Amino acid sequence: MRLAVIPGDGIGPEVVAEGLKVLREIAPDIESTPYDLGAMRWQRTGELLPDTVVEELRQHDAILLGAIGDPSVPPGILERGLLLRLRFELDHHVNLRPAKLYDGVTSPLADPGPIDMLCVREGTEGPYVGNGGVLRKDTPHEVATEVSLNTAFGVERVVRYAFERAVARPRKHLTLIHKTNVLTHAGGLWSRTVEEVAAEFPEVTVAYQHVDAASMFFITDPGRYDVIVTDNLFGDIVTDIAAAVTGGIGLAASGNLDASGTNPSMFEPVHGSAPDIAGQGIADPTATVLSVGLLLEHLGRTDQAKKVNAAVAFDLSTRSPQGPVRTAEVGDRLAALAGG
Amino acid sequence: MRLAVIPGDGIGPEVVAEGLKVLREIAPDIESTPYDLGAMRWQRTGELLPDTVVEELRQHDAILLGAIGDPSVPPGILERGLLLRLRFELDHHVNLRPAKLYDGVTSPLADPGPIDMLCVREGTEGPYVGNGGVLRKDTPHEVATEVSLNTAFGVERVVRYAFERAVARPRKHLTLIHKTNVLTHAGGLWSRTVEEVAAEFPEVTVAYQHVDAASMFFITDPGRYDVIVTDNLFGDIVTDIAAAVTGGIGLAASGNLDASGTNPSMFEPVHGSAPDIAGQGIADPTATVLSVGLLLEHLGRTDQAKKVNAAVAFDLSTRSPQGPVRTAEVGDRLAALAGG
Ligand SMILES: CC(C)[C@H](C(=O)O)[C@@H](O)C(=O)O
Ligand SMILES: CC(C)[C@H](C(=O)O)[C@@H](O)C(=O)O
Numbered sequence: 001m002r003l004a005v006i007p008g009d010g011i012g013p014e015v016v017a018e019g020l021k022v023l024r025e026i027a028p029d030i031e032s033t034p035y036d037l038g039a040m041r042w043q044r045t046g047e048l049l050p051d052t053v054v055e056e057l058r059q060h061d062a063i064l065l066g067a068i069g070d071p072s073v074p075p076g077i078l079e080r081g082l083l084l085r086l087r088f089e090l091d092h093h094v095n096l097r098p099a100k101l102y103d104g105v106t107s108p109l110a111d112p113g114p115i116d117m118l119c120v121r122e123g124t125e126g127p128y129v130g131n132g133g134v135l136r137k138d139t140p141h142e143v144a145t146e147v148s149l150n151t152a153f154g155v156e157r158v159v160r161y162a163f164e165r166a167v168a169r170p171r172k173h174l175t176l177i178h179k180t181n182v183l184t185h186a187g188g189l190w191s192r193t194v195e196e197v198a199a200e201f202p203e204v205t206v207a208y209q210h211v212d213a214a215s216m217f218f219i220t221d222p223g224r225y226d227v228i229v230t231d232n233l234f235g236d237i238v239t240d241i242a243a244a245v246t247g248g249i250g251l252a253a254s255g256n257l258d259a260s261g262t263n264p265s266m267f268e269p270v271h272g273s274a275p276d277i278a279g280q281g282i283a284d285p286t287a288t289v290l291s292v293g294l295l296l297e298h299l300g301r302t303d304q305a306k307k308v309n310a311a312v313a314f315d316l317s318t319r320s321p322q323g324p325v326r327t328a329e330v331g332d333r334l335a336a337l338a339g340g
Numbered sequence: 341m342r343l344a345v346i347p348g349d350g351i352g353p354e355v356v357a358e359g360l361k362v363l364r365e366i367a368p369d370i371e372s373t374p375y376d377l378g379a380m381r382w383q384r385t386g387e388l389l390p391d392t393v394v395e396e397l398r399q400h401d402a403i404l405l406g407a408i409g410d411p412s413v414p415p416g417i418l419e420r421g422l423l424l425r426l427r428f429e430l431d432h433h434v435n436l437r438p439a440k441l442y443d444g445v446t447s448p449l450a451d452p453g454p455i456d457m458l459c460v461r462e463g464t465e466g467p468y469v470g471n472g473g474v475l476r477k478d479t480p481h482e483v484a485t486e487v488s489l490n491t492a493f494g495v496e497r498v499v500r501y502a503f504e505r506a507v508a509r510p511r512k513h514l515t516l517i518h519k520t521n522v523l524t525h526a527g528g529l530w531s532r533t534v535e536e537v538a539a540e541f542p543e544v545t546v547a548y549q550h551v552d553a554a555s556m557f558f559i560t561d562p563g564r565y566d567v568i569v570t571d572n573l574f575g576d577i578v579t580d581i582a583a584a585v586t587g588g589i590g591l592a593a594s595g596n597l598d599a600s601g602t603n604p605s606m607f608e609p610v611h612g613s614a615p616d617i618a619g620q621g622i623a624d625p626t627a628t629v630l631s632v633g634l635l636l637e638h639l640g641r642t643d644q645a646k647k648v649n650a651a652v653a654f655d656l657s658t659r660s661p662q663g664p665v666r667t668a669e670v671g672d673r674l675a676a677l678a679g680g
Binding site for chain 1: 481
């Protein structure tokens with residue numbers, strides 16, 4: 001098994017080092033190859049993601065990414081040219097984001113109750129396609145457009161994936177989040193697709209919520225959600241809300257999956273490069289370790305994935321709440337727990 | 341002064357009755373004319389918003405709306421044909437949504453701190469324009485698009501309005517919320533416009549946040565916000581988060597303003613028609629009364645607006661927390677407090 005590793009910028013290399021520590025402990029047979037991509041490479045060489053690198057990445061079984069981004073780079077360059085380009089080139093149409101409130105973790109909610117949801121965010125369509133433009137830039141007559149593209153092919157495969165995950169979970173419940181009352185064209189396609197695929201999964205109960213209402217329920221009643229399926233942009237927003245109510249992005253893991261298996265899937269913590277705390281050894285590597293858990297699960301190494309998740313769950317339940325984090329210590333503890 | 345009143349569906353007529361009770365007490369000179377629009381009229385006659393009604397509405401100084409919507413109507417019909425059509429016909433480019441945590445109100449957050457923000461949501465552009473379509477509907481090759489339209493004219497006027505509000509507040513702070521790293525075309529226009537208008541308001545400090553990050557900060561640190569300016573769709577989402585953390589949409593008021601004064605502005609509670617509790621006299625009319633406060637302020641009746649807001653603030657501070665609400669009793673109390 002071959003893993004490509006993109007440590008990236010800021011705290012990326014620090015948290016990835018701990019993720020790999022855990023991985024080496026539990027799956028020493030996985031060979032990893034580092035790839036130097038991100039803000040620093042762009043600053044140095046002007047390169048974002050050379051085609052040859054994309055081809056090399058394709059030769060791997062999976063990818064682990066730390067974080068990409070630096071305030072010195074104008075918005076959009078690294079996102080469109082590297083992060084999103086990876087998702088599009090490798091057809092990462094399922095952006096998988098579990099949100100679980102672990103024992104011992106403090107939620108900002110007064111009365112969160114149990115939270116255990118799995119967000120399935122579409123990853124290759126919607127307003128993320130980069131379609132749109134600017135007319136008469138920098139004049140009083142400027143017009144800027146963004147086009148959300150949604151295809152039956154693209155929506156159906158992610159909806160189907162979400163139903164497959166829902167039917168395998170105890171509650172077997174799926175919620176579509178969209179804004180069908182305003183975005184009637186895209187919303188119609190999403191609703192009809194969910195309706196059609198639902199017919200193949202009679203055990204799964206289905207709910208629909210507008211994204212604005214859902215954003216409230218994530219705060220007032222997050223326990224109602226099991227599996228969520230939603231579009232790329234709505235998914236970006238609601239998964240961050242889900243992360244916030246389950247203890248913050250320090251704990252939020254994600255997988256960018258090509259569910260067809262054609263291309264390697266990519267696993268990454270949801271947090272960014274956090275340049276303000278980079279280099280101090282105080283970044284929480286837990287989200288990266290949980291992403292390693294998702295990676296192992298995706299590779300069919302269910303037992304190894306369970307060990308990683310159990311190690312995280314145990315460690316979180318015994319951490320001193322709000323205590324300071326030392327990146328390497330957390331990694332050491334998680335590696336020992338997962339391996340032992 | 342002439343007020344058009346659209347009670348609408350579900351709890352709409354119930355809460356509007358209380359809003360008018362307060363208004364009559366405090367501003368008996370305002371004449372109100374009811375307009376029958378909404379799901380019931382559509383069911384009965386097939387009419388959503390006849391052109392003649394739009395023309396009549398234009399003859400008023402302001403509009404008070406309760407709520408529109410019924411589960412019997414397919415999504416999009418009332419929204420696009422009535423609610424949004426009103427906003428577009430009457431050029432309601434400023435969608436004003438204050439979010440304040442009043443004393444005595446329970447927030448779902450464990451440690452909310454003081455919250456007092458003013459969201460200025462654009463109301464006539466972005467993904468709400470209804471531009472887009474469907475190709476090869478109901479086939480495996482279906483493509484659905486939604487086009488977000490953003491113009492220098494449209495962005496500049498709402499950004500300018502937001503700066504004017506910010507400079508008049510003690511903290512003089514303004515946050516732009518967008519997704520400039522992905523929606524680079526529209527995001528560029530928004531960022532550049534904020535930068536340009538900021539030069540005219542040197543006293544105002546300016547911040548920028550991506551909508552996903554902001555959605556988290558609304559939960560983990562809502563006190564950091566003063567005035568917010570954002571696009572139509574992001575505003576739809578973040579104002580509901582703001583409402584959730586300040587005690588729910590039962591308290592969220594809004595104004596749809598034509599800030600140029602050409603057309604009457606429209607004031608409405610953010611909540612929907614809540615058909616599940618309609619007719620029982622248990623809907624909370626507070627958001628409608630606060631919307632009446634916004635209406636009075638907009639008409640330049642500052643003292644009357646202050647009385648309404650003070651009545652609500654006092655009443656909320658003395659309500660039994662989580663106690664049941666009787667619509668008419670709340671209206672009676674607020675009218676007495678505001679008038680007395
Ligand atoms: C960095 C950005 C392009 C990205 C996104 O919007 O998808 C991030 O917010 C995420 O959620 O992974
Ligand atoms: C009902 C709907 C069209 C509307 C919107 O999306 O603007 C509502 O959610 C609101 O926020 O006023």
